[in-house]
Amino acid sequence: MNKIKDTESLCPECMKVLPAEIYEEGGKVYIRKTCPEHGEWSDLYWGDYKQYIRAAAFAADGKKLDNPRTKTEKGCPYDCGICPEHKSHTVLAIIDITNRCNLRCPICFAHAGAAGYLYEPTKEEIRGIMENLRANRPISPPALQFSGGEPTVREDLPELIKMAKDLGFHHIEINSNGIRMAESVEYCKTLKDAGASTVYLQFDGVTPEPYKVARGFDLLTIKKRALRNLKNAGFHSVVLVPVLVGGVNTDQVGDIIRFAIENRDVVRCVNFQPVAITGRINKKEREQMRVTIPDLMRLASEQTDGLIKESDWFPIPTAVPFTRFVGHIKEREYIDFSTHPHCGMATYLVMEGNKVEPITHYLNVEGLIKSVGDSNEKYESGSKARATASAVSGVMKNVKLSTFSKYLLPVFTEGSYESLSKLHHSMLMIGTMHFMDPYNFDLERVQRCAVHYATPDGKIVPFCTMNALHRAATEKKFAKPIDPKVNTPLYDVAALTKKIEEESV
Numbered sequence: 250m251n252k253i254k255d256t257e258s259l260c261p262e263c264m265k266v267l268p269a270e271i272y273e274e275g276g277k278v279y280i281r282k283t284c285p286e287h288g289e290w291s292d293l294y295w296g297d298y299k300q301y302i303r304a305a306a307f308a309a310d311g312k313k314l315d316n317p318r319t320k321t322e323k324g325c326p327y328d329c330g331i332c333p334e335h336k337s338h339t340v341l342a343i344i345d346i347t348n349r350c351n352l353r354c355p356i357c358f359a360h361a362g363a364a365g366y367l368y369e370p371t372k373e374e375i376r377g378i379m380e381n382l383r384a385n386r387p388i389s390p391p392a393l394q395f396s397g398g399e400p401t402v403r404e405d406l407p408e409l410i411k412m413a414k415d416l417g418f419h420h421i422e423i424n425s426n427g428i429r430m431a432e433s434v435e436y437c438k439t440l441k442d443a444g445a446s447t448v449y450l451q452f453d454g455v456t457p458e459p460y461k462v463a464r465g466f467d468l469l470t471i472k473k474r475a476l477r478n479l480k481n482a483g484f485h486s487v488v489l490v491p492v493l494v495g496g497v498n499t500d501q502v503g504d505i506i507r508f509a510i511e512n513r514d515v516v517r518c519v520n521f522q523p524v525a526i527t528g529r530i531n532k533k534e535r536e537q538m539r540v541t542i543p544d545l546m547r548l549a550s551e552q553t554d555g556l557i558k559e560s561d562w563f564p565i566p567t568a569v570p571f572t573r574f575v576g577h578i579k580e581r582e583y584i585d586f587s588t589h590p591h592c593g594m595a596t597y598l599v600m601e602g603n604k605v606e607p608i609t610h611y612l613n614v615e616g617l618i619k620s621v622g623d624s625n626e627k628y629e630s631g632s633k634a635r636a637t638a639s640a641v642s643g644v645m646k647n648v649k650l651s652t653f654s655k656y657l658l659p660v661f662t663e664g665s666y667e668s669l670s671k672l673h674h675s676m677l678m679i680g681t682m683h684f685m686d687p688y689n690f691d692l693e694r695v696q697r698c699a700v701h702y703a704t705p706d707g708k709i710v711p712f713c714t715m716n717a718l719h720r721a722a723t724e725k726k727f728a729k730p731i732d733p734k735v736n737t738p739l740y741d742v743a744a745l746t747k748k749i750e751e752e753s754v
């Protein structure tokens with residue numbers, strides 16, 4: 250056993266902050282902590298030590314918020330947020346617009362029925378939340394996700410999307426189970442016309458089984474119809490979001506990637522989410538369910554016959570030198586994807602006709618980061634000419650020229666959301682973010698979080714502290730009793746599936 254470092258974590262029983270140790274054993278990385286009351290806890294942190302070390306080298310600091318909303322009082326994670334100690338600004342903002350849902354997934358404890366109250370901010374409260382987010386300095390978040398519950402159960406969702414657009418959010422996504430999208434193409438068009446950029450579609454696999462286990466029903470027909478309707482409504486950048494649970498759908502990683510490639514005209518990204526384990530679950534069951542980022546990378550390689558190798562993946566903060574570089578050229582502030590390197594990884598597949606290859610066949614990512622980093626240092630020391638020369642020589646050495654002129658040049662020269670979007674449309678992003686649970690919680694990670702919930706009390710709260718600690722207290726401040734006449738009933742999944750199947754005959 251080799252100690253890697255000290256950090257802080259939570260006791261999964263009483264949620265107190267505890268000193269914790271991250272260590273290597275048998276080629277894997279674990280986290281361990283001891284609660285004076287509830288004893289020792291250890292859990293798998295990253296399933297491959299070599300990948301852990303490789304990812305750590307890509308750590309990059311981002312810009313703190315100039316205008317935190319809370320004070321440093323009780324210490325992390327009780328001061329969320331955003332408190333003055335937090336190390337990243339908001340990149341993706343999330344607003345839960347309801348806790349009502351038209352499903353009752355066995356893996357979810359958040360819907361109104363299970364919570365025992367209704368949480369549904371009013372339209373004016375949501376406007377206030379958005380204005381608060383837009384006030385972030387030095388940079389406002391460009392991307393907003395409406396989440397829940399199931400956001401499509403709110404009839405005013407299109408109005409909320411339009412409001413977000415009017416307030417300056419460029420990229421607006423809807424986190425959905427896809428039922429309403431599967432019901433009608435007109436509904437999808439309403440979302441598109443209101444200004445929605447994409448749908449973050451829960452998609453657990455390409456066979457009925459994972460849906461039956463995780464969601465309680467076979468939802469596959471509904472997911473496929475939702476995709477078709479979204480495409481017909483003009484969406485071309487849907488994100489498929491599989492929650493990966495050990496023994497449930499870990500054998501479907503390759504099939505999900507192939508499904509995304511086959512549906513490239515509507516799917517732009519697969520964002521695998523290794524399950525975050527909530528509730529009291531014994532160690533043996535946790536070990537069966539637990540999937541970590543390197544496990545996913547290995548499964549992707551094995552199940553795509555090596556199309557995507559483990560070395561093709563890079564941690565999220567890999568993007569920081571590139572956005573800095575575009576910022577220098579355009580003399581503007583850009584967001585920094587400065588999350589912790591062990592929070593998420595991604596790679597791109599470049600698709601030209603029937604040819605599908607990882608982006609590493611087109612450029613040397615490590616070499617390019619180094620030369621872009623050198624160029625940034627020269628810009629920052631005031632030597633623009635030397636910075637430009639260094640960037641040009643770095644690109645010549647590390648990028649195939651045809652790739653550069655086709656995909657990267659517009660991003661560097663225009664630096665616009667549209668040029669980034671064009672780049673995205675020639676590629677399929679395969680990404681992963683492993684949200685934390687109390688068993689593997691690492692305060693170092695959450696202090697760099699760039700995915701932030703915003704709430705009606707004026708707070709902006711990192712995603713993983715919200716889910717592990719703050720959700721119930723925040724929602725209860727605004728909770729209303731559940732009116733059975735208003736609460737959304739369980740959807741008749743079987744009837745919609747039958748209707749779709751009959752239409753398809």
Ligand code: SF4
Nearest residue numbers: 325328329330332335
């Ligand atoms: S997670 Fe961030 S915002 Fe919350 S208390 Fe810790 S440093 Fe502050």
Ligand code: SF4
Nearest residue numbers: 588592695698712713
């Ligand atoms: S949401 Fe959780 S996993 Fe993602 S960046 Fe924030 S702390 Fe990391």
